[in-house]
Amino acid sequence: MFTCILSCASSGKQDSGMEEIGITKLQSYDDFSSYIQINTFSYESKEQELPAYYRINGILFQNLDFEKYFIVPVKKGLYQIEAGFIGKEEVALNALEVGKGDSVLVKFYLKDDPEPLHE
Numbered sequence: 001m002f003t004c005i006l007s008c009a010s011s012g013k014q015d016s017g018m019e020e021i022g023i024t025k026l027q028s029y030d031d032f033s034s035y036i037q038i039n040t041f042s043y044e045s046k047e048q049e050l051p052a053y054y055r056i057n058g059i060l061f062q063n064l065d066f067e068k069y070f071i072v073p074v075k076k077g078l079y080q081i082e083a084g085f086i087g088k089e090e091v092a093l094n095a096l097e098v099g100k101g102d103s104v105l106v107k108f109y110l111k112d113d114p115e116p117l118h119e
Contacts, residue, residue: 018091018093019109020043020091020108020109020110020111021091021093021106021107021108021109022106022107022109023093023096023104023105023106023107024104024105024107025102025103025104025105026102026103026104026105027101027102027103028101028102028103030101031100031101032100032101033073033101034073034074034075034076034098034099034100034101034102034103034104035071035072035073035074035102035103035104036056036071036072036074036079036081036096036098036104036106037069037070037071037103037104037105037106038052038054038063038069038070038071038072038081038083038105038106038107038108039068039069039070039105039106039107039108040052040083040085040107040108040109040110041107041108041109041110042088042109042110043088043109043110043111043112044111044112046109049068050085050088050110051063051085052083052084052085052088052108052110053083053084053085054070054081054082054083054084055080055081055082056072056079056080056081057079057080058080069105074098075098076098076099076100076102077097077098078095078096078097078098079093079095079096079097079098080092080093080094080095080096081093081096081106083108083110084110085110086117087112087113087117088110088111088112088113089110089111089112089113090110091108091109091110093106093108
């Protein structure tokens, strides 16, 4: 429901160049507010959502409410986003451009980490 409120009309898929990341740009209703919406899934089981942690421009966030999308209001600019979860390899999106009035949906697909959690 929150996604519906944040975005409307125009929609466009953007190629991240990585199979672990999907990006969809939408337009916010008010043309002034900008948002990044993030959702994380298992790469091996694409429907399995993960309560991942995120670093956006170096600031750590955790989706503690386990909502479908982690939503962050942002200003126009470039963003680096990293996603991770215990037992999975981190994935980084190095340059996400968000414009004024953009609502950007980012989906991360995290692969199993071959390294053991402990030795």
